[in-house]
Amino acid sequence: MPRPVCHPRLEAAAAASPFASPAAFALRLTALTRDAVGVLDGGPTAALAAALEDFLRTRAAGMSLDVLRQLRDAAWFPPGRLRVPLHDHLRALAGRYLVHAGRRVALRPDGDPAERAAAWRWVSLALPTDLLVAALCSTSSLEPPDDAALLVTPRLAELLRKPCAETHLHVGAGIPFGLLWAALMRDLSTSRLRLRAATGAPPFGDADAFTGHLLAGATVRLLLASFLRRREHAGAAETFDAFLRARLRHIADAVPWGFGAHEAHRGLLHALRLVERRAAPPPLELARRLYQALSGPPHARGQPSSTGEVIANDPLSTWLPWSPGLALPETRLICRALRYLADEGGGDGAFALAFWQYQRIRCMTHGFLVEEPGTAGLDWFTRHYGRISPLRGTLTVLTYSSALELQSRDLSLGALEARTSPEPAWTKVRDEVRELARQACRFRPPPRRPRPEVGLVLHLIKEHERTLPTGQKRLHADPDHLAFGCRFGAWFHERQRQAVAIETALQRHPELLLVLRGIDVANVELAVPTWPLVPLFRRVREASRRASARLGRARPRWEAGPMRATVHAGEDFRRLVEGLRRVHEPIEFGMLEMGDRLGHAVALGEDPERWAAAARxxxxxxxxxxxxxxxxxxxxxxxxxxxxxxxxxxxxxxxxxxxxxxxxxxxxxxxxxxxxxxxxxxxxxxxxxxxxxxxxxxxxxxxxxxxxxxxxxxxxxxxxxxxxxxxxADATEAAMLRAAQRWLRGVLGAREITVECNPSSNLLIADYLALDEHAAFRLQPVAGMAAPEGPPVLVSVNTDNPVTFASSLADEFAHVYFALLGRDVPADAALAWLDKARENGHLSRFTLRASAEPRALLDLSPRRRRR
Incomplete structure (x- = not known):
């Protein structure tokens, strides 16, 4: 018997499979074809359909193959069409959800907005948004104005003109995919990337194969751009195949490297054949040297000082320079390519094959970073999060700038708190704080928007295992350890070094408290219990109190109170009572105080009867x-x-x-x-x-x-x-859970503790069928919706990990808004709920008003302080 299933999620997977699946790359599709209605062609399309069925059947909760085939045909074939080129399929998919809206591309406002927005959430997880923005813009002569789709409605936009606070952001993931790809296109020519450090199996099998395909894709990208540029500037009417025959040796002759034109020509042909899946990867260093020579010197050498420099260093920028009001070079390249395929290039099979294979490399990289729906639990999330750092490259030195720019989009960012893990050396803690201050000082907010307050929250990382000198693994919980002889001894010792580093940094430089605002614990919630954290939190808090007292005399205008605390808790649990216990223990044993916060805490809003039925x-x-x-x-x-x-x-x-x-x-x-x-x-x-x-x-x-x-x-x-x-689980436990939730909500309310709600994060990690099931609507009840017994809980809206969940702060507000509309909540009530959540976030922020002032931030600079 079929179980509840999210149909839009399955439809999004079907629609995206020709662009983002390994099977599509292997099959080299450029069009979807069938012999008759309901009968596929017996070739690549049928093979892709078979791979899609294998993918969907474990996610379709008992749906029959016939139902899945109907869903696939509806996603792939408009009525009466037997052949659909991929550019038509992509344009139709973009047109289904997006529309031109002045200077932006926006979510379509017609039809059922809640239903469309819910479906868009799954599509934007399956494909890069800029690909769909480019597809929509390719139907006109307009340049893509941006890389993101505007999701907020006019009334929601007015609400978001009030100060919004991002209080739960892991800064390492605060990068939009388009910017990360632009950086990657330059970093591939250097030795900055360490893809072997990425967690989980990467696309194409292993790290070397992934790197080889990225290099080949980046090389083919430049050849595609050169072809389109020649057509645009010189008016050449040749096909891509003719262009390669006529121009590839000239390009090879111009490559400035020491291996000769013949080897350059061979390397270019090999990249094309690898992308077209007709060759094995070449030696990585040779491919990298060729791409380095082909892409030319960077616009700015050394470490970039702004995201604008990162974009300018994209090799495409020599043809498609970026400026405010324009999309990134990649989006504009895609737009031009799709126009060509829809017009003069309709019969250019060589271009279509190279372009779509390159896009599949890009889409599979997107899928590698973005958490796949259906992979619930923090262990899966941790695996996805661990993939970002090896791909960040030059953006590693600009994570704060990137996060400020991303989270300022489509709203008035009043405060941003960035989370990262502290180093065990106090000088590095000091330098991390100063780096945030430096990047925040350089940040220029959007026109008519105030400068945001900024803060750093250092989080201690929970880990399951330690590695012995022999290479074997042991749980941190195992007390069998020669040096420590107790549970979590090695884990605690490392975290104690971090706590001492924070303590020492504040002792030597109390002015860091302007930006260093909080302590947190994150990652795999069930890996470490609460008790080892108690001494660590106490040590950091006491150090911050001493620094606050000193700073109160030296910088009274800053009003720099001690660091505050937040804890990831109640998100991942085997049994609901375990989730409630882990929410309460930080309060019970003094880790959280008045005005602190909790991350996620979905256990507080989970319906006990429904949980007991599902987890018997x-x-x-x-x-x-x-x-x-x-x-x-x-x-x-x-x-x-x-x-x-x-x-x-x-x-x-x-x-x-x-x-x-x-x-x-x-x-x-x-x-x-x-x-x-x-x-x-x-x-x-x-x-x-x-x-x-x-x-x-x-x-x-x-x-x-x-x-x-x-x-x-x-x-x-x-x-x-x-x-x-x-x-x-039985009825008596469900009754106890309901009473415990009611009591615990009162405990949080009496202590002004705000729950940091991360809608998309919880949608995927908690594996909700849809966002309208979110526990936040039970914690902070919505007018007109059934509310649980007990007092409400303060709830804020945040993003958690923007690139992992393909989102931004404004998008998260929009996703929640449409989810409420989908529950038949009136627009006024939905907006009132969001305004309350916005206000909760702003009032619960740890940041200081003085941190919005460049002059105060400059006081953290060693040069400034010496004057």
Whole structure:
């Protein structure tokens, strides 16, 4: 029986497959063909259809092949058409969603806007937006005015003229794909890229094959551009094949390298054949040297000082220079190519093949970076996020500039908080803060927009494993470690070095507090529990308080309060109670204070009955299950939630039974001892008494201390705690969860804690069918929608990782707006909800007003301070 499935997501995958799938690259398609209605041609199109069926069947939740074929034919073939060239298919896809709107290309306003916007969300994840913008503009004589599509409606645009704060942005991903590709087109000629460091299997099999195809694609890109430029400037009417026969040797003769014109000609032909899938990759260094010679010297040598320099260094810029009000050179190249294919080049098969194969290399790179729908969970996200850094190249020194430009698009950016991981050396922490200040000082906001406040939030990274000198892997949770002899000892030691680096940087340069505004913990949520974080957060907070006191005397006008804190929690959980526990523990044990924030926290808004029905039986490590039970018992003991007698006895019995299995039967303890041991584990003072992370066992008499020490250091306790136990959800647990959510929402409200909502991130990581299911609408109820019991929670809207989720801050507001309209929420109510979320974000920001002033930012410069 079919299960619920998101049809627009499947339709987007079908529509994109001729451009973005490995099968399309292998089959070298330039057109979709069929012999008759419902009957494919038996050639490449049929082979692509078979590959698409294999891709969709595991994502279609039981839909029949016939239904998938109908969906495919609707995506590929207009009524009555037997042959559809790919330029027609792409233009039709762009026209279905986009329209010219003055100086921008925008989402079509006709029809059902919510339905179109929901479908567009999936299309923009499957294909680069600039490809579709170029396709739309190719139907007219207009130059593409931008690389992004305008999603905000007129009324939403007016709302977003008020100050908006981006409070959850991992700055390494704050780069639009088009800019990253422009940088890549220059970086390929250098040795800056380290694609072997990318996580997961890259396109074309491995890192070397991927690099080889990127180099070949970049080379063919220049040949395509040279051909189109010759037609445009010289009026030549030749085909691409004739151009290559006539001009390729002249191009090879002009290549300034030391291997001779003959080798250059061979290299150019080899690049064409590799892109057309008729040759194996050549030696990478030779291909790189050829591309370096072919692309010419960069416009500006050394490290670029602005994103404008990055674009100017794109080899295409010598023909298609960029300026404000124009799209990037790549988008304009695509536009010209599509016009040629739709007009004089309709029969130019050589051009069509080279162009579409190059675009597939580009689209597959986009797919490598953007998280694929259906890959839920933080482990999958972490894999996607790890692919960005090796491809950033020169943009690594401009991540803050790029993020400021991207997040200022289509709204008034009042504040931007960038997150990155701290280095273990205090001088590098200092330099990172200064670099943000330097790039923010150079940033020029859009006309009639104020300068944004800026802040840096340093996040500690959770990791599952450590690598032994032998190359073997061990969990960080495993206490079997010669140096530390306790759980998470090596992990804590590295994070402690980072915390000490922050502490030292603030001690030596308290003025860094102007920009250094927060501490966070991120990455794989379930990899590390809460307790090792407590001493780290305390250390950083105390250092920032001392720096704030000094700065209050030296720079009183800055009003620089101490650093604040936010925690990624409640996003990834095996059982809903585990998510709620991880949301509450940072508050319970003092990591979060008044006015701090939580990242994601979707567990707070998950419907308990729906969750229990979907997760009837779930496997969980025994020690995590025990912690869930102890957390629940603590809530009963403190009378924070009510307890049914049957539920209370069941939880007590299961907790004691699990504890006896984990700690073995000889240990004498009761429930109070277990609860006290849990509290000791989360006590910075208790951890310091045993020398953590260099564990020193101390003689103790009381059971809680014995349990605490055994938990930290006993390898057998660890092994028994990792044993999976299958836990069944029932009605009593659902009732407890509902009461716990209601109580915990009140706790957050009383402490002014704002939840950082990241709509597209949660859509993919939580694997929602659609954005209208988002937990944020239960945390901060919408007028006219059914609300859960209990007080509302402050919610803000953010992007998390723009390139990973193909989004920007304005886009996220638009996605939420259309999702609410799709739930039949009136426009006024939807806009009011978004205005409240916008205000929440701005009021919960950690940034300082003085950080919007270039003069104050210059005070962080060492040269400025010496004067």
């Amino acid at each position: 039986t779930v496997a969980q490590p025994a020690e995590e299950r025990l912690d869930d039970l102890l957390w629940e018992l603590e809530r009963y003991r403190r009378r924070e939630i009510g307890a049914e007698t049957g539920r209370l006895e069941h939880v007590r019995g299961e907790a004691v039974a699990l504890a006896r299995q984990i700690y073995d039967g000889d240990e004498r303890f009761d429930l109070d001892d277990l609860l006290a041991a849990r509290a000791l584990r989360h006590s910075a003072a208790a951890l310091a008494r045993v020398g953590y992370p260099f564990f020193r066992e101390r003689p103790v008499r009381r059971a809680p201390e014995r349990l605490f020490q055994r938990y930290l250091s006993d390898a057998e306790v660890f092994a028994r705690g990792q044993r999976p136990v299958h836990v069944e």
